[in-house]
Amino acid sequence: MTVLKLYTYPEPVLKKKAQKVDKVDDETRQLLDDMLETMYADAGVGLAAPQVGVSKRIVVIDVEQEDDEEGHFSKGHPLFLVNPEIVWCSDEMVCGEEGCLSVPQQRAEVERHAQVRVHYVDYEGKEQEILGEGLLAVCLQHELDHLDGILYIDRISRLKRQMIIKKLLKTQSSHD
Numbered sequence: 140m141t142v143l144k145l146y147t148y149p150e151p152v153l154k155k156k157a158q159k160v161d162k163v164d165d166e167t168r169q170l171l172d173d174m175l176e177t178m179y180a181d182a183g184v185g186l187a188a189p190q191v192g193v194s195k196r197i198v199v200i201d202v203e204q205e206d207d208e209e210g211h212f213s214k215g216h217p218l219f220l221v222n223p224e225i226v227w228c229s230d231e232m233v234c235g236e237e238g239c240l241s242v243p244q245q246r247a248e249v250e251r252h253a254q255v256r257v258h259y260v261d262y263e264g265k266e267q268e269i270l271g272e273g274l275l276a277v278c279l280q281h282e283l284d285h286l287d288g289i290l291y292i293d294r295i296s297r298l299k300r301q302m303i304i305k306k307l308l309k310t311q312s313s314h315d
């Protein structure tokens with residue numbers, strides 16, 4: 140498995156609507172494996188294909204991974220989602236702080252549905268459905284947004300968004 144390059148704001152691929160996957164083949168599985176490795180390497184709970192520069196409707200999530208006090212990392216329960224689609228969401232909303240590997244070192248409060256039901260195709264190419272609550276619900280909505288070219292900073296106030304973008308571009312230019 141390979142750790143892939145992460146694409147960060149304002150890379151154009153992050154603003155594009157990603158393409159549906161025709162078939163889960165070995166190439167798709169390779170990408171899913173590499174994306175999972177990349178997500179763990181960067182201590183993220185979710186990653187969407189556009190974040191590694193691939194404009195396809197593919198997402199990996201693991202909200203149960205753990206780092207113990209000695210810094211030992213353990214895989215939790217990885218989810219591989221191909222062509223995921225929200226088929227139901229609760230009226231109840233929740234507000235929580237989010238970050239994103241494509242918007243490094245920034246966080247903001249985002250409003251999301253408390254529960255979502257998502258239909259998707261799994262690693263083996265089988266149709267599946269999952270009901271997400273809590274962190275999983277938030278993560279599903281955040282990652283599925285990436286497939287439509289939406290970042291969490293697009294869901295906050297204009298003022299907060301401008302503040303984050305300013306800080307982000309400042310850190311990026313100081314690295315060059």
Ligand code: NI
Pocket residue numbers: 238239240241281282285
């Ligand atoms: Ni993200």
